[in-house]
Amino acid sequence: MDKFKAIVVNQVEENFTRELQEVDISFLKDGDVTVKVEYSSLNYKDGMILKNGGKLVKDYPHIPGIDFAGVVEASEDPNFTKGDKVILTGWRVGEIYYGGYAQYAKVKGKFLVKTPEGLSNKDAMALGTAGFTALLCTFAIQARETILLGEPIQDVLVTGATGGVGSVAVMALSKLGYNVTGVTGKKDKEEFLQKLGASKIIDRSELDQPAKPLEAALWDGVVDTTGGQILAKALSQTKPNGIVAACGLASNFKLDTTVMPFIIRGVKLWGIDSVMASAKRRQFVWSQAANLIDFSVLNEVVQVWSLQDLIDSSSKILKGEVSGRVVVDVNQ
Ligand SMILES: NC(=O)c1ccc[n+]([C@@H]2O[C@H](COP(=O)([O-])OP(=O)(O)OC[C@H]3O[C@@H](n4cnc5c(N)ncnc54)[C@H](OP(=O)(O)O)[C@@H]3O)[C@@H](O)[C@H]2O)c1
Incomplete structure (x- = not known):
């Protein structure tokens, strides 16, 4: 293994490029564990980085x-040996450290989680x-029952529902x-969302409007991937x-709301950051994945792309044109 395939992005003055290249193994500079990558995936942030670095890549x-x-x-790293199956998400890999759009990656061992039994890479x-x-969002909502010992959860809202997180x-x-x-802006995706388990679908335009301080209380929990007016509306519609x-900003990074949902209904706004989640939390969440996800259903909404497909089509995720998830087979 002297050389391997990788997407390399470069910025020379005003000129941003992204190319599939053969690079030497000595190109990998950080970290203490070398991983033969099998799969990566396409996330919104990847779309931004592949477009122009997204102001996230510094070097x-x-x-x-x-x-x-x-x-x-x-x-x-003594915690890992050759042959271990591992998962990496976050820690700013792919931003300030080299990432997974390559056949090999080298990262700090403390960034890695061993792939749990029963889960394929x-x-x-x-x-x-x-x-x-x-x-992470799901467990935050469940905390109403598990940690706060509150009322059972019945009705939950998911915004940006056809996206990867949603x-x-x-x-x-x-x-x-x-x-x-x-909640979706895609009129033709009702069947898609029902297949995933949604019992009701709301058109995005109904929520993407100015909110009253308090509206009819409808939701025990909300996963919001959009921010902006939609998040403000969801807060004012949340039950006591x-x-x-709140994990995303697909609509807007701003939030214009009032304190009313918080002080009259005790609503909790729980921020989600997956990037710097602790190792313990990562291990727990990945250990639960096979219990919470029916992969035979998820795989119906998964597209498999090659590294070249990423170069050609990654901008689709920035336009909201990707439904479900894109898995990248780096060896295809
Ligand atoms: N906090 C974290 O650690 C973390 C981790 C991962 C992702 N994120 C953030 O979470 C968000 C979703 O990520 P993702 O990977 O799921 O992206 P994605 O696959 O592109 O999904 C985003 C979805 O949001 C909806 N949407 C798009 N444009 C919109 C607009 N202008 N107004 C309202 N809704 C819009 C679309 O769904 P519909 O057409 O169904 O409405 C789209 O499919 C992004 O902002 C991402 O940066 C945060």
Whole structure:
């Protein structure tokens, strides 16, 4: 293994390029564990980085790809040995460290989680960063019952429901037995969302409007991937002591709301950051993935792309044109 295939992005003055290249193994500079990558995936952030670095990449040339799953090839970290199946998401890999759009990656051992028994590396990337984030959101909502010992959860709302985070959240929340309402801007995706477990679908335009301080209380929990007016509306529609897990900004990074949902209904706004989640939390979430996700259903909404497909089509995710998840087979 002297050379391997990788997507390399580069910025020379005003000129941004992304190319599939053969690079030498000595190109990999950081970390103490070398992983033979099997699969990566496409997330919104990857779309931004592949477009123009997304103001996230500081040093060029650079290998993008914010997540991957593969097999340890060599390790200086005593916790890993050759042959271990591993998953990586977050830690700013693919941004400030070289990422997973390559046949090999080298990262710090503390960034890696061993792939749990019963989960394949392909399934891990069918979830990827988006799915891992969706599961963090799911556990945040479930905390109303488990940690706060509050009322049972019945009705939950998922915004950006056909996206990567949204579609996995719909699946996991319906698996927990909750009635899931999906919010989507895609009029033709009702069947898709029902297949994932949504019992009701709302058109995005109904929520993407100015909110009153308090509206009819409808939701015990919300997974919001959009921010902006939609999040403000969801907060004012959340039932007493409900939990709103906010993880995204697909609509807007701003939030114009009032304190009323918080002080009159005790609504909790729970921010989700998947990037710096602790190792313990990662291990727990990945260990639960096979219980919460029916992979035979998820795989129906997974597309498998090659590295070249990423170069050609990754901008689709920035235009909201990708439904479900894209798994990247780096060896295809
Ligand atoms: N906090 C974290 O750790 C973390 C981790 C992963 C992702 N994220 C963030 O979560 C968000 C979703 O990520 P993703 O990977 O699921 O992206 P994605 O696959 O592109 O999904 C986003 C979805 O949002 C909806 N949407 C798109 N444009 C919109 C607009 N202008 N207004 C309202 N809704 C819009 C679309 O769903 P519909 O057509 O069904 O409405 C789209 O499919 C992104 O903002 C991403 O940066 C955060």
